[in-house]
Amino acid sequence: MEALLTDEQKMFRQTLRDFGEKEIKPHVRAYIEKKEFPWEVIRKLAKLGALGVTIPVAYGGTEAGAMGVVIVMEETARAGIRAPLTHLGATRNISEFANHELKQKYLPPLASGEKIAAYAQTEPSVGSDAAAMRMTAELNGDYYYLNGTKVFITNGEVASTFVVLAKTDKSKKAEGISGFIVEREFPGFIIGKREKKMGSELIPSNELIFENCRVPRENLFVSQGDGFKKMMGSFNGERCGNSAACVGLAQAAFERALRYSQERETFGKPIAQHQGIQWMLADMAIQVRAGRLMTYDAAYKLDHGIRAVKESAMTKAYCNEMSQRVINMAIQIHGGYGYMEDYEVERMYRDVRGLAFGGGTPQILRSRIAYELIRGR
Ligand SMILES: Cc1cc2nc3c(=O)[nH]c(=O)nc-3n(C[C@H](O)[C@H](O)[C@H](O)COP(=O)(O)OP(=O)(O)OC[C@H]3O[C@@H](n4cnc5c(N)ncnc54)[C@H](O)[C@@H]3O)c2cc1C
Structure with a gap:
C-alpha cells in the first residue's frame, strides 16, 4: 500500500x-x-x-x-x-x-x-437522476438568468463561490445542462434554510434559491452538449475523496475500539481477551485495510492517466458501507458507552452515514459498475 x-x-x-x-x-x-x-x-x-x-x-x-x-x-x-x-x-x-x-x-x-466553494446540483425533486433537473438558465444580453431551487448544498451558507448546474436547453436531458460559477453576492441569489440533520452538524447544508439570478455570460464554464458528461467524469476523483473520508472515520473508530477493549474488563479480564471481541477487532482491521487499499489504488490510477471509473465507483460503494459496519462494531465494543456522546463513536456513525449520498449512492454506483462490467471494461 x-x-x-x-x-x-x-x-x-x-x-x-x-x-x-x-x-x-x-x-x-x-x-x-x-x-x-x-x-x-x-x-x-x-x-x-x-x-x-x-x-x-x-x-x-x-x-x-x-x-x-x-x-x-x-x-x-x-x-x-x-x-x-x-x-x-x-x-x-x-x-x-x-x-x-x-x-x-x-x-x-x-x-x-x-x-471556500460549494457545488449545487441536487434539487427538491431531482437527485440521482440529474438529467431531469429543472433549474433553468436563460441568456438575455450579457447575462444568464437562473431560476430554480437547489437543496442539501454543503457549505451553502459559508461558501462564496458556487458551481451551479442548470439547463440552458430545457428540451434536452443531460445534453441541456451547463455549469456556472455563481458568486454569493449576485443579485437574485438567496441562501435558504439550513437543514437539521443526523450528523456532520458543523458543516452546513442549505437550500439555495435562484430568482432571476443574474450571472455574467462569461461565468458559464461548462457548456451544454457533452459538458455535463465530461464534468461527471471528474466525479471519479470526488469518489476517491469521499472513500478516503470513510476510511479515516472507520480508522478513528477502530483505534478507539482497540484502546477501549484493552481497558474495559468483564469477567475478570480485558474484553480484548474475549474471542468474540477479538474477531470484531480483526474484522474491523481487515475491512479498513481493504477500503484504504481500494482507495489508494483508484486514486493512483486516476493520477497516472488510467481510466478508473469502475474502480472509483467500487471503492466508494465499498467504503460507504464498510465504514458504517466498522463504526457500528466500534459502538458495540464500547457497550453502552458507545451510545453516549463522550466516546465519540456515535458521532462518527452519524457523520459517516451522510457520506453515502453525494457523489453517487451505493445503488447508483452499483449500476455504474455493472454498466462498465457489461461493456468488458
Ligand atoms: C450530507 C449530504 C450532503 C450533500 N451535499 C450535496 C452538495 O453539496 N451538492 C449537491 O448538489 N447535492 C448534495 N447532496 C445531495 C446528494 O447528492 C443526493 O442526496 C444524492 O444524489 C441522491 O439523491 P436523492 O437524495 O434525491 O435520492 P434519489 O435520487 O431520490 O434516490 C432515492 C433512493 O433511490 C435510490 N435510487 C435512485 N435511482 C435508483 C436506481 N436507478 N436504481 C436503484 N436505486 C435507485 C437511491 O440510491 C436512493 O436510495 C448531499 C446529500 C447529503 C445527504
Whole structure:
C-alpha cells in the first residue's frame, strides 16, 4: 500500500496527521456543540496546502491530484472534521473546465482559504437522476438568468463561490445542462434554510434559491452538449475523496475500539481477551485495510492517466458501507458507552452515514459498475 505513495505524499500525510492530532481532535466537540463552521481549522489547513490540492500551481494550488485529495480527506476525517470534501470537488471542476480568466479570478482565494466553494446540483425533486433537473438558465444580453431551487448544498451558507448546474436547453436531458460559477453576492441569489440533520452538524447544508439570478455570460464554464458528461467524469476523483473520508472515520473508530477493549474488563479480564471481541477487532482491521487499499489504488490510477471509473465507483460503494459496519462494531465494543456522546463513536456513525449520498449512492454506483462490467471494461 505504501508503495503507491511518493515520499512527498507520505510527508504531506504525516504533516496532516500531526496537524489533526494537535489542531483538530481536541476541538471537534466544541465546534459541534456550537454548530459552528470550523473556519480556524480551514484557514490553517489552507496554509498547509490542503485546500489547493485540486488547483493548479499557477493559480495558487498544489496540484496534488486524486491522491492529494485522498490524503487530505483521510486525515481530516480521522481527526474529526471532514469539511474540505465539497470545496475540493468544486475547485476541481473549476480547475478542469474553466478558462484562464475565470481560474485567475476565482481559484487563488479558494486555494488560500480566504474563500471556500460549494457545488449545487441536487434539487427538491431531482437527485440521482440529474438529467431531469429543472433549474433553468436563460441568456438575455450579457447575462444568464437562473431560476430554480437547489437543496442539501454543503457549505451553502459559508461558501462564496458556487458551481451551479442548470439547463440552458430545457428540451434536452443531460445534453441541456451547463455549469456556472455563481458568486454569493449576485443579485437574485438567496441562501435558504439550513437543514437539521443526523450528523456532520458543523458543516452546513442549505437550500439555495435562484430568482432571476443574474450571472455574467462569461461565468458559464461548462457548456451544454457533452459538458455535463465530461464534468461527471471528474466525479471519479470526488469518489476517491469521499472513500478516503470513510476510511479515516472507520480508522478513528477502530483505534478507539482497540484502546477501549484493552481497558474495559468483564469477567475478570480485558474484553480484548474475549474471542468474540477479538474477531470484531480483526474484522474491523481487515475491512479498513481493504477500503484504504481500494482507495489508494483508484486514486493512483486516476493520477497516472488510467481510466478508473469502475474502480472509483467500487471503492466508494465499498467504503460507504464498510465504514458504517466498522463504526457500528466500534459502538458495540464500547457497550453502552458507545451510545453516549463522550466516546465519540456515535458521532462518527452519524457523520459517516451522510457520506453515502453525494457523489453517487451505493445503488447508483452499483449500476455504474455493472454498466462498465457489461461493456468488458
Ligand atoms: C450530507 C449530504 C450532503 C450533500 N451535499 C450535496 C452538495 O453539496 N451538492 C449537491 O448538489 N447535492 C448534495 N447532496 C445531495 C446528494 O447528492 C443526493 O442526496 C444524492 O444524489 C441522491 O439523491 P436523492 O437524495 O434525491 O435520492 P434519489 O435520487 O431520490 O434516490 C432515492 C433512493 O433511490 C435510490 N435510487 C435512485 N435511482 C435508483 C436506481 N436507478 N436504481 C436503484 N436505486 C435507485 C437511491 O440510491 C436512493 O436510495 C448531499 C446529500 C447529503 C445527504
